[in-house]
Amino acid sequence: MDVRLLLSRDGKRFQRVGERKPFLRMGPPGSFDSARVWALPHPVRMGDEIWIYYNGSNRDHDYQLDSESSSHRTGISRAVMRLDGFVSVDAPYGGGRFTTPPIRFTGSRLELNLDTGGGGQALVEVLDESGQAIPGFTREKALPLNGNSVRLPVHWRGDPNLEKLAGQPVRLRFHLQDCKLYAFQFKED
Secondary structure, eight states: OOBOOEEOSSSSOOEEOGGGOOSBOOOOTTSTTSSEEEEOSSOEEETTEEEEEEEEESBOTTOOBOTTOSSOOEEEEEEEEETTOSOOEEEOTTOEEEEOOOBOOOSSEEEEEEEOTTTOEEEEEEEETTSOBOTTSSTTTBOOBOSEEEEEEOOBTTOOOGGGGTTSOEEEEEEEESEEEEEEEEEOO
């Protein structure tokens, strides 16, 4: 038994996310959590991390002992992940892109929760509602982003005023190469 991720906006209707892959996997053979993991409710936010406590056992759902274990073991452990790290948009080395639906924002700067590893990068352009690049916020003006941070600031050459677009419907187009984009947010200075 492992843990799968479900999403609900109202607490009544749920949908599976993450392509039905395990979110929290069982441990290696012989470990206390090699046959079963059960996540406890209410993850805990600790700074830029989310802590998820879980119960594990080396007996499966039918009480069969893991073949690498000589006796029954169980315990409580903690899984640690980055803030907003439940799912990500993943781009291969060859690159990829995606565009948001129209959004309205408040704030004066844009931050990404992004992991590019050593060789990846991301570029962000801002489009109008119809999908046309807004001057000053084009892909060509975007400064490449490289790093692993939950708050990587987005900048464009010439440092245009992002706040002037606040309240208007815009789209964000992300050009990604060999990276994981977890989230984005607009912030006040």
